[in-house]
Amino acid sequence: MSEPTARREQDDAYTTAFEAHVRESGRWRDQPAVRLDETWFYPESGGQLGDRGRLGEVAVTDVQIDDAGAVWHVVDRLPEAGRTPASIDWARRFDHMQQHTGQHVLSAAFERVRSAPTLSSTLGADRSVIEVGLADVDWRTVEQVEAAANQVLWEDRALVHHWTDAAGVARFPLRKPPQVTGRIRIIEIPEWDWSACGGTHTRRTGEVGAIKILGWERVRGNLRFTFVCGRRALEDHAWRTESLADAARRHTLRDRDLLAHLERAIEERDALRKRVGALERAALAESLRHELGDPPRALQRIAEAGTSEDARLAALLALEAGAPWAASAVLAPAPALVVAAAQALGRDLRTLLPRLLESAGGKGGGSPTLLTVTAVDAAAARAAHALAVAWLSEDVPR
Numbered sequence: 386m387s388e389p390t391a392r393r394e395q396d397d398a399y400t401t402a403f404e405a406h407v408r409e410s411g412r413w414r415d416q417p418a419v420r421l422d423e424t425w426f427y428p429e430s431g432g433q434l435g436d437r438g439r440l441g442e443v444a445v446t447d448v449q450i451d452d453a454g455a456v457w458h459v460v461d462r463l464p465e466a467g468r469t470p471a472s473i474d475w476a477r478r479f480d481h482m483q484q485h486t487g488q489h490v491l492s493a494a495f496e497r498v499r500s501a502p503t504l505s506s507t508l509g510a511d512r513s514v515i516e517v518g519l520a521d522v523d524w525r526t527v528e529q530v531e532a533a534a535n536q537v538l539w540e541d542r543a544l545v546h547h548w549t550d551a552a553g554v555a556r557f558p559l560r561k562p563p564q565v566t567g568r569i570r571i572i573e574i575p576e577w578d579w580s581a582c583g584g585t586h587t588r589r590t591g592e593v594g595a596i597k598i599l600g601w602e603r604v605r606g607n608l609r610f611t612f613v614c615g616r617r618a619l620e621d622h623a624w625r626t627e628s629l630a631d632a633a634r635r636h637t638l639r640d641r642d643l644l645a646h647l648e649r650a651i652e653e654r655d656a657l658r659k660r661v662g663a664l665e666r667a668a669l670a671e672s673l674r675h676e677l678g679d680p681p682r683a684l685q686r687i688a689e690a691g692t693s694e695d696a697r698l699a700a701l702l703a704l705e706a707g708a709p710w711a712a713s714a715v716l717a718p719a720p721a722l723v724v725a726a727a728q729a730l731g732r733d734l735r736t737l738l739p740r741l742l743e744s745a746g747g748k749g750g751g752s753p754t755l756l757t758v759t760a761v762d763a764a765a766a767r768a769a770h771a772l773a774v775a776w777l778s779e780d781v782p783r
């Protein structure tokens with residue numbers, strides 16, 4: 386049975402190198418892992434990812450904590466027993482500290498601006514999310530929340546750690562009741578936020594750099610906000626600015642006009658698409674009139690290329706032109722067959738469907754007057770087409 390590891394990062398999130406004393410080797414979920422007598426590595430918990438780093442020559446690929454409070458450093462291979470220099474991947478850890486401390490500030494801003502509680506948070510490898518008890522929001526409200534949160538960063542307030550216990554937490558105006566017992570650590574952002582939290586934090590709010598909300602979606606009647614802090618906020622700003630500026634320059638527009646321009650272009654494209662569709666349909670109807678003759682014969686068409694939608698349109702237009710039935714196949718890129726029969730023909734196409742599916746080796750379905758079937762290949766599409774033609778040709782005047 387393991388015992389709790391002395392977690393030095395709880396009082397000191399800035400030590401990145403120390404002399405590790407390997408106390409026990411074991412496994413964490415089938416991977417080699419070691420326990421130290423004390424550690425500055427942060428184990429994954431409370432929605433914050435674990436640290437990475439090195440124990441001598443050995444890479445620490447993950448850090449986890451077990452139910453007994455023992456911290457397990459997952460390693461690519463076991464290090465020598467005894468003392469070894471340890472180092473923490475500081476760029477990664479500091480990034481996590483920026484996201485995590487930023488989350489405290491942002492959650493408190495939602496409380497203060499909209500009286501909206503944070504229900505859960507997850508700090509991801511690229512972006513982080515908080516679920517907030519809000520039914521709806523708009524960008525103006527988001528702007529107010531961001532302004533309040535970033536103001537706290539610009540004032541560069543020093544965070545205060547308080548160690549207390551279950552009886553002592555009543556002294557603090559916590560956003561949420563603590564989920565742990567025993568010694569409880571309260572993180573105070575003066576005149577802004579008090580949270581019982583075991584994560585890693587920056588010393589001052591200024592180190593968070595910036596807090597930016599990127600968007601939101603509805604979940605379980607609440608809103609889930611995606612946000613970035615610090616370096617991530619700068620990187621996000623960089624690629625968005627580059628994309629917007631490049632797109633605007635390419636079309637000799639001001640970037641603020643780009644959205645209106647895009648909307649106009651999409652409207653135009655949709656209108657043109659509609660117009661082209663109508664013209665194609667008219668041309669096809671005209672060519673079918675010649676192909677079917679007078680009085681119109683059945684349509685037996687095999688197209689080398691096209692979509693099942695093309696095949697369907699040809700079949701329906703043939704019926705509109707007066708054909709008694711139509712078997713319309715396309716061979717590539719996705720072989721398919723559409724069979725249509727005029728109501729007056731009095732045949733239920735669904736009785737043909739099982740044999741058609743067997744022949745085509747594909748999937749399909751439809752109504753008494755219209756079937757659509759996919760085929761495994763062009764040969765199967767041809768075979769199914771021949772079958773449909775033979776079946777429909779019975780009792781059908783040519």
Ligand SMILES: [Zn+2]
Pocket residue numbers: 485486489572580582583584585586
């Ligand atoms: Zn925290």
